[in-house]
Amino acid sequence: MSFLDSIAAGLSVVANFEAFLALFAGIIIGVIGGAIPGMSATMAVALTLPFTFSLTPITGILLLLGVYKGGIFGGSIPAILIKTPGTPASSATILDGYPLAEKGEAGRALGMALWASCTADLISNLALILFAGWLASFALNFGPPEFFALILFSLTIIAGVSGESLLRGGLSAILGLLLATIGLDLVYGTNRFTFGNPNMMGGLNFIAVLIGLFAIPEIIAMAWNPTAHIGKTRKLGAKWVTLKDYFASFKSIVRGSLIGVFMGSIPGIGAAPSAFLSYSEARRKSPNKEKFGTGEIEGVAASEAGNNGVAGATLIPLLALGVPGDVITAIILGAFMIHGLQPGPMMFVLNVDIIYGLFIGLIVSSVFLFFIGSVAIRGFKYVADVPKRILMPAVLVLCVFGVFAVNNNLFDVAVMFAMGWVGYAMMRHRIPPAPFLIAFILGPLLEDNFRQSMLMSGSDFAVLFRGPITWFFWTAAIVTVIAISRSAFASRRKIVAAVQEEQRNG
Amino acid sequence: MTSKSLQLRLGVTACVFALFLVVFAIPQFVSAPSNVGKIILSPLFWPYTIAGLTCLIGLLLILGWxxxxxxxxxxxxxxxxxxxxxxxxxxxxxxxxxxxxxxPVLGMVWTCMLAFVASAVLVQTRHPKIALICAVLVPLALYVFFAHVAGVAIPQGEFVRLP
Incomplete structure (x- = not known):
């Protein structure tokens, strides 16, 4: 099928009012979800997921992608106005965004955040269109040993970069792998941790685990401290972003976008490290580097380009290899599965219309984001004023309806509540939930490919190292583990030195 | 709880949990056919591997502490x-x-209305009237969407049934 044929096939599924309306609505939901501190883009995507069940696959997935894109931008609004990032990805935006707000230039900072976000989003989407198909055609050569090595590599990265502590991230991933073993054995069909309950034979429901881990702990945290969210909202100010500002920061925006594309295409890195790297590169190259951190508009542009550049690129490993690039794409992977689609190289052969439909939708999403974002900046006051102590009970009710709707099963609601308390315990003990969820998704794939490899080789481990592709992923996994360990040791040495210094100073 | 004591607490918990898995949970709750030739292909292999990794991480956390x-x-x-x-x-x-x-007794809509009110009271909302209105409207709106648009059979309970 030629490129034009693929585009035509994509248009045939996406060129309808319903699909674009879903995308539009998704971006609005995402911007609002991202703009409410404590809600986060991840929770917004998770809560929207049950609403896609009644939609066609392409419409449902476009709705979720809209929430994803909108959520990443929406997170910058409270980051700039109230120094509270709506999503972790917006943490770097605070560095210059909040000082600009303090100077009375919040509108200018938000405008630049929007323009940089849309530019980076467009570049990221183009990268996705260019590279995903190429990577998928390459991945058609993968067999079980190659997929095993790839998933292992993905797990090493995810466990390593998802929190302040490598070991706590690893513990979280191991717990996710353990939870994924619940159900019938993949080869022999015997029971594993089902406790004689037929509801557990198919394994725990992904949506129940997901919503339990990401939404319910926020409600429990609200019960622990109901007034933790109360903060002050700032005015936008009269000064607005200009084309001169935009072109002065254009180099940093493009550089940040490319950093985002590179980091987003590696599973597990996520948007926050990309935003910080983009910010530090912009500062390093800028003639005004001493102004960074005090309200430099280029700093806002760089960090927003860095985090939005990731949004399209995280879909490259998802669509081409079936491996989620971050936690939100892990949820979107679940949505694909619920709609009977399996992302990966075969999807580029069997569902090329859906793939190209998504590409078209993503390009349009950058335009929608621009218009919706412009309105959202002015309307933030109303979003910020939603009383959290009414919002959270509403989220609780939404979770119950959404989780029940997946399988029409009340057992899933109980699983969600149980996972909510597990998630809260993890939150209190600084254990990141993202590796847990990603390992929960990748766990069965890892085990399945491992056992298939063993079956095809007569239990010979050499099959796991059978060719250049497996060597590449093994090497990448080992290099990643070494790099993560070195960085962990280096930060530990810094902490030890700082504490010793403090003790010396009395 | 400091960062150091957290390391110890997590490390000890992980080791105890791994021991629990190896000694009790896996032998008790994972069944495997008796004729599996190689341990690698057994349904027990993966849970035992995970238990081993849990113990390893627990020990590393204790070492870190x-x-x-x-x-x-x-x-x-x-x-x-x-x-x-x-x-x-x-x-x-x-x-x-x-x-x-x-x-299953009251149905999803009525249960959610009660839960909304109870949780709003629990978090001491400053807007009790709005909370009450939302407690009625939110579950009803979700019911309309899921039951009439998405075609999900929302549990109706044994007392008052909704159209």
Whole structure:
């Protein structure tokens, strides 16, 4: 099928009012979800997921992608106005965004955040269109040993970069792998941790685990401290972003976008490290580097380009290899599965219309984001004023309806509540939930490919190292583990030195 | 709880949990056919591997605790009144258990309305009237969407049935 044929096939599924309306609505939901501190883009995507069940696959997935894109931008609004990032990805935006707000230039900072976000989003989407198909055609050569090595590599990265502590991230991933073993054995069909309950034979429901881990702990945290969210909202100010500002920061925006594309295409890195790297590169190259951190508009542009550049690129490993690039794409992977689609190289052969439909939708999403974002900046006051102590009970009710709707099963609601308390315990003990969820998704794939490899080789481990592709992923996994360990040791040495210094100073 | 004591607490818990898996949970709750030729292909292999990795991470956390210098920074989440906070957590747990128990009896809509009111009271909302209106409207709106648009059979309960 030629490129034009693929585009035509994509248009045939996406060129309808319903699909674009879903995308539009998704971006609005995402911007609002991202703009409410404590809600986060991840929770917004998770809560929207049950609403896609009644939609066609392409419409449902476009709705979720809209929430994803909108959520990443929406997170910058409270980051700039109230120094509270709506999503972790917006943490770097605070560095210059909040000082600009303090100077009375919040509108200018938000405008630049929007323009940089849309530019980076467009570049990221183009990268996705260019590279995903190429990577998928390459991945058609993968067999079980190659997929095993790839998933292992993905797990090493995810466990390593998802929190302040490598070991706590690893513990979280191991717990996710353990939870994924619940159900019938993949080869022999015997029971594993089902406790004689037929509801557990198919394994725990992904949506129940997901919503339990990401939404319910926020409600429990609200019960622990109901007034933790109360903060002050700032005015936008009269000064607005200009084309001169935009072109002065254009180099940093493009550089940040490319950093985002590179980091987003590696599973597990996520948007926050990309935003910080983009910010530090912009500062390093800028003639005004001493102004960074005090309200430099280029700093806002760089960090927003860095985090939005990731949004399209995280879909490259998802669509081409079936491996989620971050936690939100892990949820979107679940949505694909619920709609009977399996992302990966075969999807580029069997569902090329859906793939190209998504590409078209993503390009349009950058335009929608621009218009919706412009309105959202002015309307933030109303979003910020939603009383959290009414919002959270509403989220609780939404979770119950959404989780029940997946399988029409009340057992899933109980699983969600149980996972909510597990998630809260993890939150209190600084254990990141993202590796847990990603390992929960990748766990069965890892085990399945491992056992298939063993079956095809007569239990010979050499099959796991059978060719250049497996060597590449093994090497990448080992290099990643070494790099993560070195960085962990280096930060530990810094902490030890700082504490010793403090003790010396009395 | 400081960063150092957290390391120890997690490390010990992980080791104890791994021991529990190896000694009790896996032999008790994972069944494997007796004629599996190679351990690698057995349904037991993966759970035992995970238990081993849990123990390894637990030991590394304990090692980390042993080598970490105490920085004295307390990680506990702040709460003005700790006993009241614990009571609210307990109250929320009761609400959740009651929801699971009441869902098949009262139906999803009525149970969610009650849960909304109870949780809004629990978090001491400053807008009780809005909370009450939302408690009625939110479950009804979700019912309309899921039952009439998405075609999901929302549990109706044994008393009042909705159209």
């Amino acid at each position: 042993w080598r970490t210098v105490e920085d004295g920074v307390v990680l506990e989440e702040p709460s003005e009144n700790r006993p009241a906070a614990i009571a609210r957590l307990f109250g929320l747990a009761v609400i959740m258990i009651a929801m699971v128990w009441l869902l």
